[in-house]
Amino acid sequence: MSQTALSLSSRYGGTPPAVTLPALPIFDTLLAHASVRHFLPDALPEQTLPTLLAAAQSAASSSNLQTWSVVAVQSQERRDRLSQLAGNQAHIRQAPLLLVWLADLSRTRRMGEQLQAPVAGTDYLDTFLMSAIDATLAAQNATLAAEALGLGTVYIGGMRNQPEAVAQELGLPPGVFAVFGLVVGHPDPAKPAAIKPRLPQSKVLHHEQYQTPTTLAEEVGDYDAHHRAFQASQGMPIKDWSQQVVERLHGPECLSGRHLLVESLHRMGFPLR
Ligand SMILES: Cc1cc2nc3c(=O)[nH]c(=O)nc-3n(C[C@H](O)[C@H](O)[C@H](O)COP(=O)(O)O)c2cc1C
Numbered sequence: 001m002s003q004t005a006l007s008l009s010s011r012y013g014g015t016p017p018a019v020t021l022p023a024l025p026i027f028d029t030l031l032a033h034a035s036v037r038h039f040l041p042d043a044l045p046e047q048t049l050p051t052l053l054a055a056a057q058s059a060a061s062s063s064n065l066q067t068w069s070v071v072a073v074q075s076q077e078r079r080d081r082l083s084q085l086a087g088n089q090a091h092i093r094q095a096p097l098l099l100v101w102l103a104d105l106s107r108t109r110r111m112g113e114q115l116q117a118p119v120a121g122t123d124y125l126d127t128f129l130m131s132a133i134d135a136t137l138a139a140q141n142a143t144l145a146a147e148a149l150g151l152g153t154v155y156i157g158g159m160r161n162q163p164e165a166v167a168q169e170l171g172l173p174p175g176v177f178a179v180f181g182l183v184v185g186h187p188d189p190a191k192p193a194a195i196k197p198r199l200p201q202s203k204v205l206h207h208e209q210y211q212t213p214t215t216l217a218e219e220v221g222d223y224d225a226h227h228r229a230f231q232a233s234q235g236m237p238i239k240d241w242s243q244q245v246v247e248r249l250h251g252p253e254c255l256s257g258r259h260l261l262v263e264s265l266h267r268m269g270f271p272l273r
Helices: 003-011 025-031 048-057 076-085 090-094 106-114 125-148 163-170 216-220 223-233 241-248 258-267
Strands: 068-073 097-104 152-156 176-185
Touching: 003 025, 025 125, 048 068, 048 097, 048 125, 068 076, 068 125, 076 090, 076 097, 076 163, 090 176, 097 125, 125 152, 125 176, 163 176, 163 258, 216 241, 223 241
Parallel strands: none
Antiparallel strands: 068 097, 097 176, 152 176
């Protein structure tokens, strides 16, 4: 079995869909994705950052507005502080690089000022969403590039737990919001990450029109069992995925402060009309 076919099998908990993936290196990279949370302290080669940026900037961008930016944080002290703000996540302190991906409407607004042209379109929810989507596409390109280079990454949504404190730490002007972080480093070979199974394709793919399931079995199929087996193999608490999902979103108390995000965004220069 090829490495890609093995990864495909792991991706679906040993029950892969009937597909033979093309024997192209990009599929090896895509299928082998796993978030890495244990890193060596080794520095990254100098070429890594501009390489990841070239990949990021090659992503599509809504109307080519390019309303995103990224802060590369290498300073140990700043990573320590950002780790605290993101729920004390050790991997932020451990890995040599944290990329903080920004929805950035401030560049557009400055350009409007310089060209003496109104840019009130930046005040709307859709423009914020567009900006966050562009930042996300860029980040995912950088993630794949890093993984293709043999590096490890993990996204940090915890960057939104205290968005105004993060903005202060990074010197963000109004109209700039840290959508998430991305830790980048050399994976610790002593603690390798494993491919985490996903839902069966039939649960996320609809043909022509959305088919609304009516039972939990229809929603998740055998995925709860795959998830339990994965958790057991990793020595993690054994729990159904469906249970984990509803617990994670039980209420505002489970959102690590992010239930206050809309008020923060208003104060940070996003009216979200
Ligand atoms: C936007 C985003 C934010 C995330 N935030 C965190 C985080 O703060 N800490 C963390 O350890 N993992 C974080 N993750 C990683 C997810 O937990 C992980 O992708 C998921 O469990 C699936 O595992 P896999 O990436 O290994 O396949 C985040 C992932 C995404 C896409």
